[in-house]
Amino acid sequence: MNLSNRINEMKFSPIRKLSPYAQAARKKGLKVLGLNIGQPDIETPPQFMETIKKYDEKVLKYSESRGEAVLLESFIRYYKDYGIEFTEENLIITNGGSEALQFALFSLLNPDEEVLIPEPFYTNYSSFTDIVGCKVRAITTYGDDGFHLPKMETMESLITEKTRAILISSPSNPTGTIYTKEEIRMLADLCLKYDLYLISDEVYREFVYDGLEVHSPMDIPEIEDRVVLIDSISKRYSACGARIGLVASRNKAIIQAMMKLAQSRLCAPTLEQVAAAALYETPKSYFEAVKKEYQERRDILFEGISKIPQVKVKKPTGAFYMMIELPIDNAEDFCMWILEKFSYKNTTIMMAPAEGFYLTKGLGVKEVRLSYCINQEDLSLAVEILKLAIEEYNKK
């Protein structure tokens, strides 16, 4: 009675795998500050629940496989504000960005084919390629370069006969890096030269600091039939639990193909779609306040971390993550040790060991990903705990 080889080879989420240690810490009466997960603490805009409360259909019916018309319309207007023109035929509503990624990878890649992904990358990208059965080739990026892409020649050296697509996230989870206009242009050139698709995960589009701008490959007309956009309302509107995502492409053959997958799972949740549609009306002031808050948190975290001796960090410019290198041999052991053995002011911290964000063996062993989805006071305390914990740990 064996299970499938594929499920045996899949890994548990490295972001969630320390949860039992955090639970044990909480049982001991400690407060655990969660720097491990991208669950925003910002309030969901009230339109969401207000719309749900007004819903008065007697039967909670299946939605259309492509998505509720009102939500498709709302996304079309949202993109229009960014200068990106879509019609209904360019879009499919999905169960979160997660399903959007699976649809894209399944539709574009055969099992023996390869997708290039800059590492470190969101750990579930590996889960999705495992599920779909295609291979990942890592484009290694480095903290010293702010996790920006290597130059064209290095990128080209990674492309093989089996390469079919490049998958990027900008602003990036886990690095917070925003690719420059030139980097996006380079990716477009690679796609044209080597006949590749570009899957662009833009779920953190609004989380960009220091007056920087996000550049989408959707803005480059020459590759418009090669780009597949991944989106989600989870982070933008602090609505992770709604599970509403989207996959978009101007290449109608891709969307039509993905509709087979959409039909097979029938639809995304109906009520959540109706409520998500109302989020387009969220006033600009909401995003301004959210952005200001996150930028302040980033600054607190960055400045605090910078002062810890021997910790390496560069200031990220987007999303709400920061990759830092610790003066510690094994960051995973250290993360477990903190949860099990260390506390200060009756509080401990949970971080995501970064090894799981790298495909290349040996990379990221000393790194952790920190998210700044907790309030400023807790963030300052977390930095203090980290500093003290490093001192204590290295005394051992």
Added chain:
Amino acid sequence: MNLSNRINEMKFSPIRKLSPYAQAARKKGLKVLGLNIGQPDIETPPQFMETIKKYDEKVLKYSESRGEAVLLESFIRYYKDYGIEFTEENLIITNGGSEALQFALFSLLNPDEEVLIPEPFYTNYSSFTDIVGCKVRAITTYGDDGFHLPKMETMESLITEKTRAILISSPSNPTGTIYTKEEIRMLADLCLKYDLYLISDEVYREFVYDGLEVHSPMDIPEIEDRVVLIDSISKRYSACGARIGLVASRNKAIIQAMMKLAQSRLCAPTLEQVAAAALYETPKSYFEAVKKEYQERRDILFEGISKIPQVKVKKPTGAFYMMIELPIDNAEDFCMWILEKFSYKNTTIMMAPAEGFYLTKGLGVKEVRLSYCINQEDLSLAVEILKLAIEEYNKK
């Protein structure tokens, strides 16, 4: 710029593929009676929306990957009422029964391995095996036998070295057949003799008529580590749009393996889970009224259909589907023709051609699946339209 071979080979849903013809008919001002889809018209129990309206968390957070504790608890109590004992560790909440099936198939079968499925079967079973990449071998069943299983020897003749699992639905979509205690026992014996898993799709558990009983493989202790149960609230509580399903097993290794898939897509929708949990409180009288209504509809449909000359039908005993054989060469052409060319009392009907429910080429060409999810008056009119349409079509 090719798409993947797998997506190219996948088919569009045969249940939804006539939708454009129905839309065209509606545009002409006709009323279209939908006998094609299992979307119940029964009201969702009011507890669902009442619970949602009381939800007052400020942030719509991710749920646990396994599911909201309150919903797991509610399912545990629901099964207990059926004499099936589960703990939280036996369950994972999924995005509908669809995701539950994908989790099970992916975890149990390698790409070159086979799952036995009685045909005709729910068309999306093929989609899920296509996505997972495993093979289906059909156990052909026949209308003349009420779509019951063949005898043990026939079943055994279909088992190869590559067979890893049997997938059944009882009460069955699309046939409405409920397997007898002896049939379930035979499946258990096969699983023990040939070291197979049994995936049991029981989403129609409450839809059983004529005082019959549903037998679950979960009731057979010798195979308890071989059974994976698929469930959903969609049909039971007329809540298809909630997308809340469940996969259950007493084999903890299977559940632990599937948790990797659950973590990769983060969670099922939070609000819908909280609301679904409240549905356990649905009074018995709700189900009694629903059952009475569906049994009456089945009788109206069955009696009406039986009177149409040359149409072959046996009375089904569960779910809300009926497979009928028409005196027509090609049922799909006929279904399109009705939508395009035929109406009576300004009304036409949409049916699901049954060829797509069969894996074996040539089977089901003259058959259609009818669902009885519309009210009794419309159902009587639908039968009349079908009778007249057959006469008219065969005059051509």
